Amino acid sequence: MRILKSKWHILVCLIITLIAYVPMFNAFAESSADIPKPKSNYSDETRCVEPVAIMRKQHFVYLLEHRDKTVIEGIRTTQYSLNACIDCHITPNAEGEFARYSDDTHFCASCHQFTAVNIDCFQCHADRPEEAIRKTRNPNTTVTAHTQEIHEYLQLGETQPH
Amino acid sequence: MRYKLDLDIEEVNTDRRDFLRRAATVGGLAIAPGVILYQTGAAKPADQAVSSQQRWGMLVNTNVCQEDCDACVTACNEEHGLWDLGRPETDAQWIRKLNVKDKQTGHVTSLPMMCQHCENPPCVDVCPTGASFRREDGIVLVDKHTCIGCRYCMLACPYKARSFVHEPLQDQLPHSPRGKGCVESCTLCVHKVDRGDNNTACAEACAKDGHQALLFGDLNDPSSEISKQLKQHGGTQIRADLGLNTGVRYQGI
Ligand code: SF4
Numbered sequence: 001m002r003i004l005k006s007k008w009h010i011l012v013c014l015i016i017t018l019i020a021y022v023p024m025f026n027a028f029a030e031s032s033a034d035i036p037k038p039k040s041n042y043s044d045e046t047r048c049v050e051p052v053a054i055m056r057k058q059h060f061v062y063l064l065e066h067r068d069k070t071v072i073e074g075i076r077t078t079q080y081s082l083n084a085c086i087d088c089h090i091t092p093n094a095e096g097e098f099a100r101y102s103d104d105t106h107f108c109a110s111c112h113q114f115t116a117v118n119i120d121c122f123q124c125h126a127d128r129p130e131e132a133i134r135k136t137r138n139p140n141t142t143v144t145a146h147t148q149e150i151h152e153y154l155q156l157g158e159t160q161p162h
Numbered sequence: 163m164r165y166k167l168d169l170d171i172e173e174v175n176t177d178r179r180d181f182l183r184r185a186a187t188v189g190g191l192a193i194a195p196g197v198i199l200y201q202t203g204a205a206k207p208a209d210q211a212v213s214s215q216q217r218w219g220m221l222v223n224t225n226v227c228q229e230d231c232d233a234c235v236t237a238c239n240e241e242h243g244l245w246d247l248g249r250p251e252t253d254a255q256w257i258r259k260l261n262v263k264d265k266q267t268g269h270v271t272s273l274p275m276m277c278q279h280c281e282n283p284p285c286v287d288v289c290p291t292g293a294s295f296r297r298e299d300g301i302v303l304v305d306k307h308t309c310i311g312c313r314y315c316m317l318a319c320p321y322k323a324r325s326f327v328h329e330p331l332q333d334q335l336p337h338s339p340r341g342k343g344c345v346e347s348c349t350l351c352v353h354k355v356d357r358g359d360n361n362t363a364c365a366e367a368c369a370k371d372g373h374q375a376l377l378f379g380d381l382n383d384p385s386s387e388i389s390k391q392l393k394q395h396g397g398t399q400i401r402a403d404l405g406l407n408t409g410v411r412y413q414g415i
Protein backbone atom coordinates (compact mmCIF):
# COMPACT_ATOMS: atom_id res chain seq x y z
CA MET A 1 0.00 0.00 0.00
CA ARG A 2 1.49 3.22 -1.12
CA ILE A 3 -0.12 5.30 1.60
CA LEU A 4 1.77 3.39 4.31
CA LYS A 5 5.10 4.04 2.69
CA SER A 6 5.57 7.22 4.63
CA LYS A 7 6.24 6.91 8.36
CA TRP A 8 4.08 9.95 8.91
CA HIS A 9 1.03 8.22 7.53
CA ILE A 10 1.58 5.18 9.68
CA LEU A 11 1.74 7.35 12.77
CA VAL A 12 -1.53 9.11 11.86
CA CYS A 13 -3.24 5.77 11.29
CA LEU A 14 -2.06 4.50 14.66
CA ILE A 15 -3.28 7.56 16.50
CA ILE A 16 -6.69 7.43 14.81
CA THR A 17 -7.06 3.75 15.67
CA LEU A 18 -6.15 4.35 19.29
CA ILE A 19 -8.57 7.24 19.63
CA ALA A 20 -11.32 5.11 18.10
CA TYR A 21 -10.75 2.42 20.72
CA VAL A 22 -10.74 4.68 23.78
CA PRO A 23 -14.53 4.92 24.21
CA MET A 24 -14.82 1.11 23.92
CA PHE A 25 -12.31 0.56 26.69
CA ASN A 26 -14.15 3.11 28.78
CA ALA A 27 -17.45 1.37 28.17
CA PHE A 28 -15.95 -1.95 29.23
CA ALA A 29 -14.44 -0.44 32.37
CA GLU A 30 -17.78 1.08 33.31
CA SER A 31 -19.87 -2.02 32.74
CA SER A 32 -17.46 -4.26 34.62
CA ALA A 33 -18.15 -2.20 37.74
CA ASP A 34 -21.71 -3.67 37.81
CA ILE A 35 -20.54 -7.22 37.51
CA PRO A 36 -20.72 -9.05 40.84
CA LYS A 37 -17.33 -9.96 42.24
CA PRO A 38 -16.18 -13.55 42.34
CA LYS A 39 -16.90 -15.47 45.52
CA SER A 40 -13.33 -15.96 46.56
CA ASN A 41 -9.75 -16.08 45.45
CA TYR A 42 -8.67 -19.51 44.23
CA SER A 43 -5.87 -19.65 46.77
CA ASP A 44 -3.86 -17.37 49.00
CA GLU A 45 -1.38 -16.85 46.21
CA THR A 46 -3.60 -16.66 43.13
CA ARG A 47 -6.88 -14.97 42.38
CA CYS A 48 -7.96 -17.38 39.66
CA VAL A 49 -6.96 -20.98 38.84
CA GLU A 50 -4.24 -19.64 36.54
CA PRO A 51 -2.81 -16.13 36.25
CA VAL A 52 -5.61 -13.79 35.20
CA ALA A 53 -3.91 -12.73 31.97
CA ILE A 54 -3.66 -16.36 30.88
CA MET A 55 -7.23 -17.10 31.92
CA ARG A 56 -8.52 -14.21 29.82
CA LYS A 57 -6.93 -15.64 26.72
CA GLN A 58 -6.93 -19.37 27.39
CA HIS A 59 -9.79 -20.38 29.69
CA PHE A 60 -11.55 -22.27 26.91
CA VAL A 61 -8.45 -24.38 26.26
CA TYR A 62 -8.51 -25.58 29.87
CA LEU A 63 -12.26 -26.12 29.74
CA LEU A 64 -12.07 -28.07 26.50
CA GLU A 65 -9.44 -30.42 27.83
CA HIS A 66 -11.17 -30.88 31.14
CA ARG A 67 -14.60 -31.59 29.66
CA ASP A 68 -13.49 -34.81 27.95
CA LYS A 69 -11.78 -36.00 31.10
CA THR A 70 -14.95 -35.42 33.06
CA VAL A 71 -17.44 -36.86 30.59
CA ILE A 72 -15.45 -39.89 29.50
CA GLU A 73 -13.21 -40.71 32.45
CA GLY A 74 -15.31 -39.33 35.29
CA ILE A 75 -12.52 -37.05 36.53
CA ARG A 76 -14.17 -34.44 38.71
CA THR A 77 -11.38 -32.12 39.81
CA THR A 78 -12.61 -28.56 40.24
CA GLN A 79 -9.66 -26.51 39.00
CA TYR A 80 -10.79 -26.36 35.37
CA SER A 81 -14.41 -27.31 35.89
CA LEU A 82 -16.96 -25.03 34.24
CA ASN A 83 -19.31 -25.56 37.17
CA ALA A 84 -16.62 -24.38 39.57
CA CYS A 85 -16.06 -21.25 37.42
CA ILE A 86 -19.76 -20.50 37.56
CA ASP A 87 -20.00 -21.18 41.28
CA CYS A 88 -17.26 -18.68 42.00
CA HIS A 89 -17.81 -16.01 39.36
CA ILE A 90 -21.60 -15.82 39.24
CA THR A 91 -22.51 -14.23 42.53
CA PRO A 92 -25.68 -12.38 43.49
CA ASN A 93 -25.93 -8.62 43.06
CA ALA A 94 -27.08 -6.26 45.82
CA GLU A 95 -30.69 -7.41 45.30
CA GLY A 96 -29.65 -11.03 45.69
CA GLU A 97 -30.25 -11.76 41.99
CA PHE A 98 -27.98 -13.89 39.85
CA ALA A 99 -27.35 -12.72 36.28
CA ARG A 100 -28.13 -15.08 33.40
CA TYR A 101 -25.82 -15.44 30.42
CA SER A 102 -28.29 -13.31 28.47
CA ASP A 103 -27.66 -10.39 30.88
CA ASP A 104 -24.85 -7.88 30.32
CA THR A 105 -23.74 -8.28 33.92
CA HIS A 106 -23.13 -12.02 33.67
CA PHE A 107 -19.39 -12.48 34.18
CA CYS A 108 -18.87 -14.56 31.02
CA ALA A 109 -21.26 -12.50 28.89
CA SER A 110 -19.72 -9.17 29.88
CA CYS A 111 -16.45 -10.09 28.19
CA HIS A 112 -17.85 -12.18 25.35
CA GLN A 113 -20.05 -9.28 24.32
CA PHE A 114 -17.14 -6.88 24.35
CA THR A 115 -14.96 -9.19 22.28
CA ALA A 116 -17.85 -10.24 19.98
CA VAL A 117 -17.45 -13.91 20.81
CA ASN A 118 -20.36 -16.31 20.32
CA ILE A 119 -20.32 -19.44 22.41
CA ASP A 120 -22.91 -22.18 22.82
CA CYS A 121 -21.77 -23.57 26.19
CA PHE A 122 -24.81 -22.15 27.96
CA GLN A 123 -27.33 -23.64 25.58
CA CYS A 124 -26.80 -26.77 27.68
CA HIS A 125 -24.69 -25.83 30.70
CA ALA A 126 -25.96 -24.00 33.75
CA ASP A 127 -25.09 -20.31 33.64
CA ARG A 128 -25.78 -19.83 37.37
CA PRO A 129 -25.05 -21.86 40.51
CA GLU A 130 -27.52 -24.66 41.18
CA GLU A 131 -29.15 -22.80 44.00
CA ALA A 132 -29.99 -19.78 41.83
CA ILE A 133 -31.57 -22.07 39.25
CA ARG A 134 -33.60 -23.97 41.81
CA LYS A 135 -34.78 -20.61 43.15
CA THR A 136 -35.91 -19.58 39.67
CA ARG A 137 -37.94 -22.77 39.45
CA ASN A 138 -39.26 -22.53 42.96
CA PRO A 139 -39.00 -19.17 44.76
CA ASN A 140 -39.64 -20.89 48.08
CA THR A 141 -36.27 -22.62 47.99
CA THR A 142 -34.57 -21.76 51.23
CA VAL A 143 -31.16 -20.12 51.34
CA THR A 144 -28.53 -22.80 51.29
CA ALA A 145 -25.06 -22.93 52.69
CA HIS A 146 -23.75 -21.88 49.29
CA THR A 147 -25.42 -18.46 49.32
CA GLN A 148 -24.67 -18.04 52.98
CA GLU A 149 -21.03 -18.61 52.19
CA ILE A 150 -21.06 -16.04 49.38
CA HIS A 151 -22.79 -13.42 51.47
CA GLU A 152 -20.41 -13.88 54.33
CA TYR A 153 -17.47 -13.71 52.04
CA LEU A 154 -18.68 -10.59 50.26
CA GLN A 155 -19.42 -8.86 53.54
CA LEU A 156 -15.84 -9.38 54.55
CA GLY A 157 -14.99 -7.54 51.34
CA GLU A 158 -11.88 -9.55 50.70
CA THR A 159 -12.55 -10.30 47.08
CA GLN A 160 -10.56 -8.32 44.56
CA PRO A 161 -12.29 -7.24 41.38
CA HIS A 162 -11.56 -9.71 38.61
CA MET B 163 -49.34 -71.93 12.14
CA ARG B 164 -47.15 -70.70 14.99
CA TYR B 165 -43.40 -70.67 15.06
CA LYS B 166 -41.60 -71.20 18.29
CA LEU B 167 -38.85 -68.70 18.94
CA ASP B 168 -36.08 -70.88 20.26
CA LEU B 169 -33.30 -68.56 21.31
CA ASP B 170 -30.74 -69.55 23.88
CA ILE B 171 -29.00 -66.64 25.62
CA GLU B 172 -25.63 -68.33 25.30
CA GLU B 173 -26.13 -68.65 21.57
CA VAL B 174 -26.43 -64.95 20.86
CA ASN B 175 -23.42 -64.22 18.75
CA THR B 176 -21.69 -61.22 20.18
CA ASP B 177 -18.42 -61.86 18.36
CA ARG B 178 -18.83 -58.96 16.02
CA ARG B 179 -19.58 -56.56 18.87
CA ASP B 180 -16.61 -57.87 20.83
CA PHE B 181 -14.39 -57.49 17.82
CA LEU B 182 -15.48 -53.93 17.27
CA ARG B 183 -15.02 -53.12 20.92
CA ARG B 184 -11.55 -54.67 21.05
CA ALA B 185 -10.57 -52.74 17.96
CA ALA B 186 -11.75 -49.56 19.61
CA THR B 187 -10.10 -50.04 23.00
CA VAL B 188 -6.62 -51.31 22.09
CA GLY B 189 -5.19 -47.97 23.17
CA GLY B 190 -6.97 -48.12 26.50
CA LEU B 191 -5.76 -51.56 27.54
CA ALA B 192 -2.16 -50.51 27.97
CA ILE B 193 -3.15 -48.07 30.69
CA ALA B 194 -5.08 -50.63 32.71
CA PRO B 195 -2.18 -52.11 34.76
CA GLY B 196 -1.39 -48.65 36.14
CA VAL B 197 -4.86 -48.20 37.58
CA ILE B 198 -4.84 -47.77 41.34
CA LEU B 199 -7.41 -49.63 43.37
CA TYR B 200 -9.77 -47.85 45.68
CA GLN B 201 -12.38 -48.86 48.17
CA THR B 202 -15.86 -49.36 46.77
CA GLY B 203 -18.57 -47.21 48.29
CA ALA B 204 -16.18 -44.46 49.31
CA ALA B 205 -15.85 -41.50 46.96
CA LYS B 206 -13.18 -42.08 44.39
CA PRO B 207 -10.48 -39.41 44.40
CA ALA B 208 -11.69 -36.65 42.08
CA ASP B 209 -8.56 -36.79 39.94
CA GLN B 210 -8.81 -40.51 39.31
CA ALA B 211 -10.46 -41.96 36.23
CA VAL B 212 -13.25 -44.50 36.67
CA SER B 213 -12.23 -48.10 36.08
CA SER B 214 -13.77 -51.41 35.15
CA GLN B 215 -13.18 -52.58 38.74
CA GLN B 216 -16.74 -51.40 39.24
CA ARG B 217 -19.83 -52.22 37.29
CA TRP B 218 -22.65 -50.13 38.56
CA GLY B 219 -26.10 -51.60 38.35
CA MET B 220 -29.56 -51.56 39.78
CA LEU B 221 -31.90 -54.20 41.08
CA VAL B 222 -35.64 -53.64 40.84
CA ASN B 223 -37.87 -55.68 43.10
CA THR B 224 -41.22 -55.53 41.33
CA ASN B 225 -42.87 -57.41 44.21
CA VAL B 226 -42.71 -54.29 46.34
CA CYS B 227 -43.01 -51.68 43.58
CA GLN B 228 -46.38 -49.96 44.01
CA GLU B 229 -48.72 -49.61 41.05
CA ASP B 230 -49.82 -46.06 41.87
CA CYS B 231 -46.44 -44.72 42.94
CA ASP B 232 -44.14 -42.67 40.72
CA ALA B 233 -41.75 -41.32 43.34
CA CYS B 234 -38.77 -42.52 41.29
CA VAL B 235 -39.94 -40.61 38.20
CA THR B 236 -40.55 -37.40 40.14
CA ALA B 237 -37.20 -37.69 41.88
CA CYS B 238 -35.38 -38.21 38.57
CA ASN B 239 -37.05 -35.19 36.98
CA GLU B 240 -36.22 -33.05 39.99
CA GLU B 241 -32.64 -34.29 40.32
CA HIS B 242 -31.78 -33.70 36.67
CA GLY B 243 -33.96 -30.67 36.01
CA LEU B 244 -36.17 -32.46 33.47
CA TRP B 245 -38.68 -29.67 33.74
CA ASP B 246 -42.08 -30.45 32.30
CA LEU B 247 -42.73 -28.43 29.13
CA GLY B 248 -46.36 -29.49 29.08
CA ARG B 249 -45.87 -31.63 25.98
CA PRO B 250 -45.93 -35.24 27.16
CA GLU B 251 -45.35 -36.53 23.61
CA THR B 252 -41.89 -34.99 23.48
CA ASP B 253 -40.97 -34.18 27.09
CA ALA B 254 -37.81 -35.96 28.21
CA GLN B 255 -38.36 -39.16 30.10
CA TRP B 256 -35.39 -40.86 31.65
CA ILE B 257 -37.41 -43.24 33.79
CA ARG B 258 -41.05 -44.24 33.43
CA LYS B 259 -43.45 -46.52 35.22
CA LEU B 260 -44.98 -49.48 33.41
CA ASN B 261 -47.87 -51.55 34.64
CA VAL B 262 -47.97 -54.92 32.93
CA LYS B 263 -51.05 -57.10 33.28
CA ASP B 264 -51.01 -60.82 32.83
CA LYS B 265 -54.22 -61.44 30.88
CA GLN B 266 -54.46 -65.00 32.13
CA THR B 267 -54.24 -64.31 35.84
CA GLY B 268 -55.07 -60.61 36.00
CA HIS B 269 -51.93 -60.00 38.04
CA VAL B 270 -50.48 -56.53 37.55
CA THR B 271 -46.73 -56.06 37.73
CA SER B 272 -45.56 -52.51 38.21
CA LEU B 273 -42.01 -51.60 37.32
CA PRO B 274 -39.82 -48.64 36.49
CA MET B 275 -38.14 -48.71 33.08
CA MET B 276 -35.03 -46.77 32.26
CA CYS B 277 -31.74 -47.20 30.43
CA GLN B 278 -30.60 -50.70 31.33
CA HIS B 279 -26.92 -49.77 31.09
CA CYS B 280 -26.18 -52.67 28.80
CA GLU B 281 -22.74 -54.20 28.70
CA ASN B 282 -23.19 -54.57 24.94
CA PRO B 283 -25.23 -51.48 24.23
CA PRO B 284 -26.88 -51.33 20.80
CA CYS B 285 -27.04 -47.54 21.13
CA VAL B 286 -23.25 -47.43 21.22
CA ASP B 287 -22.97 -49.86 18.30
CA VAL B 288 -25.01 -47.67 15.99
CA CYS B 289 -23.85 -44.21 17.02
CA PRO B 290 -22.03 -42.72 14.02
CA THR B 291 -20.05 -40.17 16.02
CA GLY B 292 -18.99 -42.09 19.11
CA ALA B 293 -21.12 -39.80 21.25
CA SER B 294 -22.98 -42.72 22.76
CA PHE B 295 -20.49 -44.58 24.91
CA ARG B 296 -20.13 -46.93 27.85
CA ARG B 297 -17.97 -45.66 30.66
CA GLU B 298 -15.35 -48.02 32.09
CA ASP B 299 -17.58 -48.59 35.12
CA GLY B 300 -20.52 -49.71 32.97
CA ILE B 301 -22.56 -46.49 32.89
CA VAL B 302 -23.87 -45.75 29.39
CA LEU B 303 -23.88 -42.05 28.54
CA VAL B 304 -24.21 -39.62 25.66
CA ASP B 305 -21.32 -37.22 25.20
CA LYS B 306 -23.48 -34.32 24.14
CA HIS B 307 -20.47 -32.44 22.82
CA THR B 308 -20.28 -35.01 20.01
CA CYS B 309 -23.93 -35.96 19.59
CA ILE B 310 -25.35 -34.74 16.27
CA GLY B 311 -28.92 -35.59 17.15
CA CYS B 312 -29.37 -38.22 14.44
CA ARG B 313 -31.39 -40.38 16.87
CA TYR B 314 -30.11 -43.72 15.57
CA CYS B 315 -29.53 -44.72 19.16
CA MET B 316 -33.18 -44.12 20.01
CA LEU B 317 -34.17 -46.57 17.30
CA ALA B 318 -31.55 -49.10 18.34
CA CYS B 319 -32.42 -49.15 22.03
CA PRO B 320 -34.73 -52.11 22.71
CA TYR B 321 -36.04 -50.45 25.88
CA LYS B 322 -37.15 -47.14 24.40
CA ALA B 323 -34.96 -45.59 27.07
CA ARG B 324 -33.80 -42.47 25.26
CA SER B 325 -35.30 -39.05 24.74
CA PHE B 326 -34.54 -36.31 22.26
CA VAL B 327 -34.55 -32.66 23.25
CA HIS B 328 -36.69 -30.88 20.66
CA GLU B 329 -36.60 -27.30 21.83
CA PRO B 330 -34.34 -24.79 23.54
CA LEU B 331 -34.17 -25.38 27.28
CA GLN B 332 -33.69 -23.07 30.22
CA ASP B 333 -32.62 -23.54 33.82
CA GLN B 334 -30.57 -26.68 33.31
CA LEU B 335 -28.80 -27.83 36.44
CA PRO B 336 -24.99 -27.74 36.74
CA HIS B 337 -24.54 -31.51 37.13
CA SER B 338 -26.93 -32.36 34.30
CA PRO B 339 -26.19 -30.29 31.19
CA ARG B 340 -28.76 -30.90 28.47
CA GLY B 341 -29.94 -29.04 25.42
CA LYS B 342 -31.73 -28.90 22.11
CA GLY B 343 -30.60 -31.32 19.43
CA CYS B 344 -29.11 -33.97 21.71
CA VAL B 345 -30.28 -37.36 22.81
CA GLU B 346 -30.27 -38.16 26.50
CA SER B 347 -31.16 -40.94 28.88
CA CYS B 348 -30.73 -42.14 32.44
CA THR B 349 -27.16 -41.46 33.57
CA LEU B 350 -27.44 -43.75 36.59
CA CYS B 351 -26.94 -40.48 38.48
CA VAL B 352 -23.33 -40.47 37.38
CA HIS B 353 -22.69 -37.21 39.25
CA LYS B 354 -23.80 -38.85 42.48
CA VAL B 355 -21.81 -41.99 41.76
CA ASP B 356 -18.65 -39.95 41.18
CA ARG B 357 -19.33 -38.03 44.36
CA GLY B 358 -19.44 -41.31 46.28
CA ASP B 359 -23.14 -41.16 47.20
CA ASN B 360 -23.37 -44.82 46.22
CA ASN B 361 -27.03 -44.33 45.37
CA THR B 362 -29.30 -42.81 42.74
CA ALA B 363 -32.05 -40.21 43.12
CA CYS B 364 -34.77 -42.74 42.19
CA ALA B 365 -33.57 -45.38 44.65
CA GLU B 366 -33.32 -42.77 47.40
CA ALA B 367 -36.86 -41.55 46.72
CA CYS B 368 -38.22 -45.09 46.63
CA ALA B 369 -36.60 -45.87 49.97
CA LYS B 370 -37.84 -42.59 51.42
CA ASP B 371 -41.40 -43.61 50.54
CA GLY B 372 -40.78 -46.87 52.34
CA HIS B 373 -40.97 -49.16 49.31
CA GLN B 374 -37.33 -50.23 48.93
CA ALA B 375 -38.00 -51.50 45.41
CA LEU B 376 -34.77 -50.08 43.97
CA LEU B 377 -31.29 -51.13 44.99
CA PHE B 378 -28.22 -49.49 43.49
CA GLY B 379 -24.75 -50.98 43.77
CA ASP B 380 -21.62 -52.50 42.34
CA LEU B 381 -22.25 -55.76 40.47
CA ASN B 382 -18.53 -56.52 40.50
CA ASP B 383 -18.23 -56.39 44.27
CA PRO B 384 -19.41 -59.70 45.75
CA SER B 385 -19.88 -58.07 49.15
CA SER B 386 -22.24 -55.35 47.91
CA GLU B 387 -25.90 -55.67 48.86
CA ILE B 388 -26.97 -55.84 45.22
CA SER B 389 -24.57 -58.70 44.45
CA LYS B 390 -25.71 -60.60 47.54
CA GLN B 391 -29.37 -60.15 46.65
CA LEU B 392 -28.75 -61.22 43.08
CA LYS B 393 -26.76 -64.23 44.17
CA GLN B 394 -29.38 -65.36 46.64
CA HIS B 395 -32.61 -64.54 44.82
CA GLY B 396 -31.53 -64.04 41.23
CA GLY B 397 -32.62 -61.28 38.90
CA THR B 398 -34.04 -61.26 35.40
CA GLN B 399 -32.88 -59.19 32.48
CA ILE B 400 -35.68 -57.82 30.37
CA ARG B 401 -35.17 -59.18 26.84
CA ALA B 402 -32.31 -61.38 28.03
CA ASP B 403 -32.51 -63.04 24.60
CA LEU B 404 -30.70 -60.05 23.11
CA GLY B 405 -27.55 -60.87 25.06
CA LEU B 406 -26.97 -57.28 26.15
CA ASN B 407 -26.04 -58.20 29.74
CA THR B 408 -27.95 -55.34 31.27
CA GLY B 409 -26.81 -53.61 34.44
CA VAL B 410 -30.43 -53.22 35.57
CA ARG B 411 -32.02 -56.45 36.78
CA TYR B 412 -35.57 -57.23 37.85
CA GLN B 413 -37.04 -59.54 40.45
CA GLY B 414 -40.62 -60.78 40.35
CA ILE B 415 -41.15 -60.75 36.61
S1 SF4 C 1 -30.93 -49.59 27.55
FE1 SF4 C 1 -30.91 -48.54 25.57
S2 SF4 C 1 -29.92 -46.58 25.95
FE2 SF4 C 1 -29.42 -47.90 27.68
S3 SF4 C 1 -27.45 -48.89 27.14
FE3 SF4 C 1 -29.06 -50.29 26.48
S4 SF4 C 1 -29.43 -49.73 24.35
FE4 SF4 C 1 -28.31 -48.01 25.25
Ligand code: SF4
Pocket residue numbers: 285288289290291292293294304308309310311312313314315316344345
Ligand atom coordinates in the same frame (compact mmCIF):
# COMPACT_ATOMS: atom_id res chain seq x y z
S1 SF4 D 1 -28.37 -39.13 18.42
FE1 SF4 D 1 -26.32 -38.63 19.22
S2 SF4 D 1 -25.82 -40.33 20.64
FE2 SF4 D 1 -27.58 -41.01 19.39
S3 SF4 D 1 -26.66 -42.14 17.67
FE3 SF4 D 1 -26.92 -40.00 16.96
S4 SF4 D 1 -24.97 -38.97 17.45
FE4 SF4 D 1 -25.01 -40.92 18.62
